[in-house]
Amino acid sequence: MPTRIFGQPIKRLEDPRLLTGRGRFVDDIDLPGQLHAAFLRSPHAHARIRAIDATVARAIEGVIAVWTYAEIGPCQRRMPLLIPHPNLTHPYTRFALARDEVNHVGEPIAMVIAESRYLAEDALEAITVEWEELSPVVDIETAVQPGTPLVHEELGTNVAAHYVGIVGNPDQAFSSATHVFHERLLIERSASMPIEPRAVLATWDDPAGVLRVWDTTQAPIVIRNALAALFELAPTQVHVVAPDVGGGFGGKIMVYPEEVLVPYAALVLRRPVKWSEDRIEHFVGTNHERLQIHEAEIAVDGEGRILGVRDRFLHDTGAYTPYGIIVPIITACQLPGPYKVPNYHVEFRAVYSNTVPVSPYRGAGRPHACFVMERLLDRVADELGLDRAEVRRRNFIQPHEFPYDVGLIFQDGAPTRYDSGNYPAMLDRLLQEMDYHRLVTEELPRLRAQGRHLGVGIACYVEGTGIGPYEGAHVRVEPTGHVYVATGMPQQGQAHRTVLAQVVAEELQVPLDTVQVIEGDTAHFEFGSGTYASRSAVVAGSAVALAVRRVREQGLRLAAEELEVAVDDLVVEDGRVFVRGTPERGFTWAQLAQLANPLRYAYAGDLAVRPRPWSGPTLPPGRQPALEATDYYSPPHATWASGAVGAVVEVDPATGMLHVRRLWVVHDCGTVINPTVVEGQIHGGVAQGIGGSFYERLHYDENGQLLNASFMDFLIPTAMEIPRIEVAHLETPSPLNPLGVKGVGEAGAIPIPALVASAVEDALRPYGVRVKRMPLSPDELLRLLHPEA
């Protein structure tokens, strides 16, 4: 019998190195003769630069260069607009170093390169800038009012994009509805906050004629191609590696100013140059996400069935739109969630403000969408006197209704079409895990009778994962028996090496540790985009599956030829290909790789050289000297994962503190490659969701100063705040890809704000509180409890 490797809870191949301090993160790499960069950043949210004087800084011993916009050669071009969109009518990107105007606190305006980071920072303090302060635009509701100061004067508006999506006939649905409920809902600004800040190290390898770059990016191929184009180098003259990366969560996918300036400095100075972001820089120099203000309404019939949804929202895009309008597009498309919304009007404006730019952070517009939809459904349940679970059940898309079209075009330009799922079963499983009925009818009433403020909440979500355009993989069986696998996707902790090795080991029936997965290195694989949008397992995993299946075919054909049997008579087991029923007639994969190659190398191979059974060229047409294949997987559209979550929370009305007592997740990401890894992804997402529900909010004041730009003030939850998370899996395979998998990276983060809102509201029923914003905080809960105070 073949050994099952796919689907097993296998320990990660990545771990021994990382556990022993032998990981290699960008800042761990020091090159001989290395210089260090530091950036002077704007202290103002909106200002003109009148003059920069770096004379004193340049004179400091050990300072090699101080550059402003005037000195950065090819980097004087505007930073790229990575994802244009027809509705993004007023895009705006920055200069790598501000030319004449800054638009947020933290915008880089000068670059110092010195013999040490300490000296570089000394020099920053010696640079003087003459400023002309302009009116900052911070509040996005004010920003869209006529007569408000403009972030970018030349655009003539603060509205970067206006989008309208209509499905069915919403106006008619609303006019004929039994009930219409309206909510104004707010999600505050937050950010990815990986524990490893960003870093870039670059060196010009002169003998090789190659620019080598180590970058904490989630998209090394994108960076490689950008640098090649910018510096007019052949793509093969730029080598970008994303080595071990300490978390990404979206914030590390971009082409940031430092990612072009550091390589440029290495090119010009002909010495290695390193820049490592510090945490304060990260708060103001790496993109944020989340802030949206929704005016949403739902129309239902007398039984709580949805007739239509209308939502108009403002999306804060920050000072620039380098990543287009991906985040609000996702919000718009995913808002209906797992429910049938026959008539839907969604409209947003993406609004500039003098704040750090916005691009995806784990969830990428989905937590917002889920929060809005689930809040509306909770309202319906409460107004109609229905159980919150029952309202959801009445509105689910049914298992026989897939594929299901939402009716809008998704972020990837393909239809928002759900491929598969079983939402009623998902909710049933959740209620069963929670022992919902007993919880609601017995346990909570008993605890509440003791004066405790406990509440139960549930929330459901879908997540479009595994989007295109494509990823590829190269798989090769080596004559040593190792299997080489290369993909273009880098990792930031998601266990790619393990799960991709599982896909390969399953097909070839080889031990997992013989599979060498290389990723995030443009010297190994040159086509693809990167790690984002919960797509690695789906898109790269499928590409690996297609490639290894071709290699398996090659091996089978070769073995059949050698053994003079039909391919169908062969089996692949125990690291070998052999004739069914006679295991001694066969080859190991190492032997097959040796057979494929007519050359015999020193020390390599245990096969005796034998006469060729054919005449003519040693390598006849159609034969290759290796068992190897490259293949690509391009999904027709996203595959849709889903889930249902439940929680019991307790509010302390004296302090406003929130305690999550129990938390359940039922999750369906299709076929599971490694349940341990999937659970880990969910745990991490849930923790970020709890952060975004009660702890993490980036506070800008009216001057555009970020008030809590440190871990002292921006509160990432610790082990004390995150409860035990109980995870159950459903597996509804995706019909779209060869593995049946769906993405899981962002799943946990999506429904938690909606869940916490639901549970807190339930806990505070005696007070008639309605939760309309996220995150909550002790202050906010006390305000809700004592509105008169």
Place this chain on the structure above:
Amino acid sequence: MNDPTVERRQIGLTVNGQLIKRQVEVRLLLSDFLRHELGLTGTHVGCEHGVCGACTVLFDGEPARSCLLLAVQADGHAIETVESLADGESLHPLQRAFWEKHGLQCGYCTPGILMVLKAFLAENPTPTEAEVREAIAGNLCRCTGYQNIVEAALEAARLLRQEQ
């Protein structure tokens, strides 16, 4: 010469049991000294203001934030970093437990947590889950939601007791 940008001082300390003597700038952080002077890059730097805990090392056996210490303050003291945990190829029970229980994802916060737990489990070999959570409350992890870290710590405690 008291200019901290140039003043250097001789220090002598023990790092992972080895005696080290170096001339260092007086303003050099202990974290930078370990990482970039000694090449012990297992100690990571996440915030440089003493909150995230990624840079935690043992300072005379006690957990300390190496980003909040100067290298000169370690003069005459003993430092242990994550590189000291494994004995050659043989993993420390903490490392085995973290591997077994999927206690790490990106691995960036891991070394700091391992060092905190080494000291904690020496003091409290039979911790409850709540005690473990409190022990690592000074370490931020953005990947795992802590659950498997807690599992790993409890498993490590069990392994360490077995080895006694």
